[in-house]
Amino acid sequence: GAVVSQHPSRVICKSGTSVKIECRSLDFQATTMFWYRQFPKQSLMLMATSNEGSKATYEQGVEKDKFLINHASLTLSTLTVTSAHPEDSSFYICSARDKRGSGYEQFFGPGTRLTVL
Amino acid sequence: AQSVTQLGSHVSVSEGALVLLRCNYSSSVPPYLFWYVQYPNQGLQLLLKYTSAATLVKGINGFEAEFKKSETSFHLTKPSAHMSDAAEYFCAVSDRDDKIIFGKGTRLHILP
Numbered sequence: 001g002a003v004v005s006q007h008p009s010r011v012i013c014k015s016g017t018s019v020k021i022e023c024r025s026l027d028f029q030a031t032t033m034f035w036y037r038q039f040p041k042q043s044l045m046l047m048a049t050s051n052e053g054s055k056a057t058y059e060q061g062v063e064k065d066k067f068l069i070n071h072a073s074l075t076l077s078t079l080t081v082t083s084a085h086p087e088d089s090s091f092y093i094c095s096a097r098d099k100r101g102s103g104y105e106q107f108f109g110p111g112t113r114l115t116v117l
Numbered sequence: 118a119q120s121v122t123q124l125g126s127h128v129s130v131s132e133g134a135l136v137l138l139r140c141n142y143s144s145s146v147p148p149y150l151f152w153y154v155q156y157p158n159q160g161l162q163l164l165l166k167y168t169s170a171a172t173l174v175k176g177i178n179g180f181e182a183e184f185k186k187s188e189t190s191f192h193l194t195k196p197s198a199h200m201s202d203a204a205e206y207f208c209a210v211s212d213r214d215d216k217i218i219f220g221k222g223t224r225l226h227i228l229p
Contacts, residue, residue: 004160034217043207043219044161093160095217105151106217108160 003027004096006109013084014117021079021112023094029074030096034106035067038091050077084116119144119210121220129226136180136195138223140208143189149211150191152182154204155222161207167191178202203227 003026013019023033031052036044048058048069056069066088068080077096081088091113095106124139142148149168153161165176172184182193191208208220 006160043221046216046218049216091158095161105163105166108153108162110160111158113158 002098002107004094004107004109006092006094006112008112009110010113010115012115012117015085016083018080018082019084019114021081021092021094021114023077023079023096023109025075025096025098025107028096028098028107030077030098031074032097033071033077034095034097035069035077035079036093036095038093038111040091044093047079081114084114086116089114089116119148119212119218121208121210121218123206123208123220123223125223126221127224127226129228130198131228132200133197136193136198136202136225138193138206138208138225140182140191140193140220141189142191142208142210144210144212146212150182150184151209151211151217152176152180152191152193153207153209153219155207156204164193164206198225198227200227200229 005024007022033050035047038044046059047062048056050056050069050071052071052074058064071077091111093111095108120143122141151166152164155161164180165174167174167184175181180195205222207222209217211217
């Protein structure tokens with residue numbers, strides 16, 4: 001149980017285009033999902049917290065107009081990187097918290113490698 | 118605000134030897150503490166978690182960690198390292214507002 005998937009696993013795009021990444025909780029309902037980015041050989045940095053049916057809460061320094069987050073259902077959150085640039089190239093990881101609450105544990109997706117040319 | 122410090126960005130141990138990965142935390146409230154493992158180009162897998170129950174927490178793959186409030190530590194150990202344990206390990210803390218703060222990670226190398 002508690003499986004989180006991400007799609008796509010890898011994406012390469014040209015500078016200036018937009019990219020959408022999906023995060024799904026496969027076998028549980030997630031009222032809260034989180035988006036992280038990880039640069040090579042670095043730790044995960046929380047970008048935003050996404051609550052179903054409401055606006056995402058962004059961490060300081062994260063541009064909400066650049067990283068659009070939608071959490072339209074209890075099993076799906078999307079992150080859209082708008083007008084992507086090479087500096088947006090990173091590993092993006094989502095996580096989901098079980099609606100039933102299990103000690104504040106988050107279940108992580110396998111990540112999406114974004115490369116912007 | 119809570120934070121996590123992992124001592125040693127790289128740790129090397131011989132196969133069969135004790136694994137010890139150090140983690141110290143800072144939190145203004147009783148914390149939840151986690152250890153995650155990450156293999157290359159993959160997401161994070163939870164090894165174990167401390168949620169204010171037993172101070173000695175046993176996890177998957179033979180790992181365990183002990184919560185020591187007096188030392189604000191949550192070190193990860195495994196009695197005998199296997200080659201398959203080579204990975205990046207992250208210690209993390211949550212102060213119950215849903216956010217998890219990660220340490221910078223420790224790369225574990227297993228020497229044959």
